[in-house]
Amino acid sequence: MAVLQAQGLYKSYGQVKALDDVNIEIEDSELLAVIGPSGSGKTTLLRSIAGFVQLDSGKIFIKSKDITDLPPEKRNVAMFFQNYALWPHMTVFENVAYGLKIRRYDKKAIREKVEWALDFLDIKSLAERKPNQLSGGQQQRVALARAIVVQPDVLLLDEPLSNLDAKIRMRIRFELKALQKKLQIATLYVTHDQEEALSIADRIAVMHNGKVLQIGTPQQVYKEPVNLFVADFIGVNSIVRIKPLDKDIVKVGNLEFQPQQGVLHLVIRAEEARVLPAKEHVTLKEGDLKLEGIIMGKLYLGSKHRYEIKIHGIEEILFINSEEAFKINEQIQIIIPKDSFFVYWQ
Amino acid sequence: MRLQTKERFIGFLLVLPAFLVLIFLYVYPLIRAIWTSFLKDNHLTWANYGKVFEIYSRDVLYSVVMTTGVVLVVLVLSILLASYLRFKEWRFLDLMYRLPLFIPFLIVGHAMRIFLAPHGTLNNLLTRILRVEELPGFSRSWIGLLWTFVWVMTPYAALIVLGAFRALDSSYIEAARNLGASKAKVVFTVIMPMCKPSIMVAAILTFVRTISSLTIPVMIGPNTPNMITVDMMFRINFFNDWGVANALGVVSYLIVVVLAVYYLRFMATERGGIKG
């Protein structure tokens, strides 16, 4: 049973379509990540579920109840704000207790629940501090405690990790995931970091210009992107564009493609491609792509190199990482497995 | 070392104009006023204060109570207005509430006299609605004075309070609503506490401006009791008695000082408590 259903959401700001026929569902205790470039409508989607955006049309259901016209305070969805939005005049305890006080729990129940939440997030010792006496990471935990303590039907997270530095982000990412699974709370997680989404989501929704282009498991979105945008947005890629001459068959490396309308876009998952010396013999599997080229430049990246590669017969330069060492101007071949490149005509 | 002395001297020169202005326009008159308040027939004496206590203690009390009343009403009104405009954009109201800012006190006083007179606009309306013959005018009563003060002071206070409410990041408000708080609850539990310093400033400015206002009590106020400022004017105009007038001035100044001290202490704890 879906906890949250959003059906046909539309919202425009003047000419800008922030939401353009958005349909999503979140299952019980599922974590749905919404990703997309800046301005694709992620925050607008989240805020419309929380009730802070007046939709042009569409319906939102929580546990089958239509909440489209309810004010924010009647929705029982908890939002986590990017800047945490902890109230500076209240202690950590009071911040976390706020939602419970509003819900008219008695003193004892409030104390128990707040202590449970603080314990859960490992910040019990901070209860009497004010938010300005906390580090960024601690504030984040308080904000989370404040959101989960009211036992919301849906948890909404808007780029929760964007204020933290890269190292901590990696760690907290998994903590968040573990926490969400332990609480079994349906969660909508907005991020523009595709790697973050791939690593923690049960399913991913890719947004662009207010539209949801694809929803699926991380594997589906990564392995079977529905269009060029999704293919390019997910993963680390190199793209080659080829304009067919006349109505000839288009040859790329060892493969041939029937010409269609527009330009051929070849999206290559740079993480999956293998660079080998030109002379080395390889047996290709059916459908694998082999390109031949020459090393134009290289960047040292620690455990590997990033190579700038010119492919014979193609103007664009590819960027591919490899652990093996090649010299500039060395002739090489690139092997790309069948499910690691995608062809689109556009 | 020499350079340092020179730099100090230049620094001194730079602040000198401001310093002189402060001395001549503020410190000197204040000291003069205090000095004069202790003079009677060229003798140092407490006599002026004795007179203040004897004749005017009722007026001092009246001034403080009236001013405090004005501050309370003004605060309630400006918080209501600011809360409304914080949640709802309404251009018309946003412009209208500022209008009194641009009307001189004298004109307000005159307008209110006409409005509140025994046969003025308000009473004409009231007699018609209530179907009675006669109603007393409010123009020479404490009600009229309070009304006029509130009319004049609310826009200033609302300007300050609304400015603070609008400057408050929306996420604080949305976080509260998200957790189930109604708009009214949000105003009391989040917006007002977070804007307390500005609300205090609005209250204190209203207090000082009200207690030191002369035009309005002269034109609207009852003949007795009077605001301190009116008493001062009478003392000077009819008795040429600068001693008692200055003593009255010092008394009203002391009232404001008490407030200022309270305000500074509040700000100190606020800074220590919230901003770290």
Ligand SMILES: Nc1ncnc2c1ncn2[C@@H]1O[C@H](COP(=O)(O)OP(=O)(O)OP(=O)(O)O)[C@@H](O)[C@H]1O
């Ligand atoms: N209140 C608003 N008024 C006008 N335009 C808005 C408003 N809110 C959002 N928009 C527009 O709607 C579009 C979607 O905005 P939104 O904030 O949802 O993007 P986003 O995907 O969250 O981007 P980011 O990754 O930068 O946070 C943008 O083009 C934005 O300019």
Ligand SMILES: [Mg+2]
């Ligand atoms: Mg956003």
